[in-house]
Amino acid sequence: MTTTSDLRITSFEPLPTPHDLIGEQPLGPEREALVAASRSAVRDVLAGDDDRLLLIVGPCSVHDPEAALDYARRLAAATRDLGDALCVVMRVYFEKPRTTIGWKGLINDPDIDGGHDVHRGLRLARTVLLDVLDTGLPVGCEFLEPTSPQYIADAVTWGAIGARTPESQVHRQLTSGLSMPVGFKNATDGDVQVAIDGVKAASHPQVFFGIDDEGRAAVVSTTGNPDCHIILRGGRTGPNYGPEPLAEALALLAKAGLPERLIIDASHGNSGKDHVRQAAVVREVAGRLAAGEKGIAGLMVESFLLPGRQEPGPVEGLTYGQSITDACVGWEETERLLVELADAVRAGRDAV
Numbered sequence: 001m002t003t004t005s006d007l008r009i010t011s012f013e014p015l016p017t018p019h020d021l022i023g024e025q026p027l028g029p030e031r032e033a034l035v036a037a038s039r040s041a042v043r044d045v046l047a048g049d050d051d052r053l054l055l056i057v058g059p060c061s062v063h064d065p066e067a068a069l070d071y072a073r074r075l076a077a078a079t080r081d082l083g084d085a086l087c088v089v090m091r092v093y094f095e096k097p098r099t100t101i102g103w104k105g106l107i108n109d110p111d112i113d114g115g116h117d118v119h120r121g122l123r124l125a126r127t128v129l130l131d132v133l134d135t136g137l138p139v140g141c142e143f144l145e146p147t148s149p150q151y152i153a154d155a156v157t158w159g160a161i162g163a164r165t166p167e168s169q170v171h172r173q174l175t176s177g178l179s180m181p182v183g184f185k186n187a188t189d190g191d192v193q194v195a196i197d198g199v200k201a202a203s204h205p206q207v208f209f210g211i212d213d214e215g216r217a218a219v220v221s222t223t224g225n226p227d228c229h230i231i232l233r234g235g236r237t238g239p240n241y242g243p244e245p246l247a248e249a250l251a252l253l254a255k256a257g258l259p260e261r262l263i264i265d266a267s268h269g270n271s272g273k274d275h276v277r278q279a280a281v282v283r284e285v286a287g288r289l290a291a292g293e294k295g296i297a298g299l300m301v302e303s304f305l306l307p308g309r310q311e312p313g314p315v316e317g318l319t320y321g322q323s324i325t326d327a328c329v330g331w332e333e334t335e336r337l338l339v340e341l342a343d344a345v346r347a348g349r350d351a352v
């Protein structure tokens with residue numbers, strides 16, 4: 001080592017290789033079939049070849065695997081009879097991008113105590129993914145760390161690039177090699193064009209630094225991902241889920257030569273992170289779907305067992321089933337919204 005290197009690194013701790021972790025917890029043929037079939041269904045909905053609504057619903061973040069699984073079982077049961085109208089993917093988010101600092105998710109700090117037991121976090125995340133798939137629900141998550149997908153992406157049906165990273169070359173390159181449809185969010189300042197640029201960049205083959213299955217640093221070459229789309233999540237300039245911002249975004253997509261279909265995120269900048277407002281946004285969008293409005297392929301809702309949020313900390317001291325990141329719609333309200341959304345999709349089919 002030289003006197004100029006690693007001056008601010010306190011430790012390097014080797015992780016298991018993706019090959020080893022996946023070997024410990026294999027996907028298995030039944031889950032693999034579910035992931036493949038649900039990816040294909042999501043692609044069809046995004047392309048407009050399937051007239052259902054893609055609904056990405058679930059907690060802002062997973063912090064308590066037991067509560068996440070409890071939620072998954074309820075969601076699977078509640079949506080069993082809504083499959084003619086809704087293509088449901090559960091939000092199972094393990095990596096949280098922060099505005100400044102804060103808890104960065106189950107993989108980074110599974111004990112929510114600053115211990116950062118990433119080894120445990122990775123294993124736990126994979127266990128949660130497999131358990132959720134066993135309820136019959138496909139899974140969606142945000143990809144934030146450029147190397148973590150090698151450990152979990154085989155189990156993921158839909159991915160997101162969050163509002164803090166649509167302009168990041170690293171995330172665009174990563175997405176170009178991901179095997180599932182991926183949504184790019186508009187930036188936190190409300191800029192939609194960066195998400196569209198992200199979709200375009202990710203659709204191209206890319207060559208970049210990454211890791212292989214054996215965890216070795218590698219030059220990664222990709223084919224490009226043709227299944228990307230944008231997500232309107234509002235921003236500092238206000239919400240963008242209304243008919244006017246939607247029309248503007250669709251026009252930008254058309255100008256870029258991309259399909260005029262997108263996802264609306266009812267949370268974040270579209271609700272001011274207020275879960276009561278979030279339910280109102282879902283109902284407004286449902287009304288528009290029932291009236292036959294075009295262009296909305298999907299909706300994202302942050303929902304958990306209890307409404308609202310609480311401050312993060314070790315699970316023993318937390319209220320069961322309540323978010324420790326953004327405020328979520330509670331379960332009873334979620335059940336009502338699921339039925340209302342399915343009815344809206346059915347009504348929209350008959351609208352002129």
Ligand SMILES: O=C[C@H](O)[C@H](O)COP(=O)(O)O
Pocket residue numbers: 060096097098099100101102268325326
């Ligand atoms: O979805 C979660 C949050 O909105 C995102 O992680 C940013 O949160 P923060 O602004 O509290 O850091």
Ligand SMILES: C=C(OP(=O)(O)O)C(=O)O
Pocket residue numbers: 060093096097142161162163164185233268
């Ligand atoms: C972090 C998230 O959202 P955004 O990137 O829109 O802030 C999220 O969906 O968890």
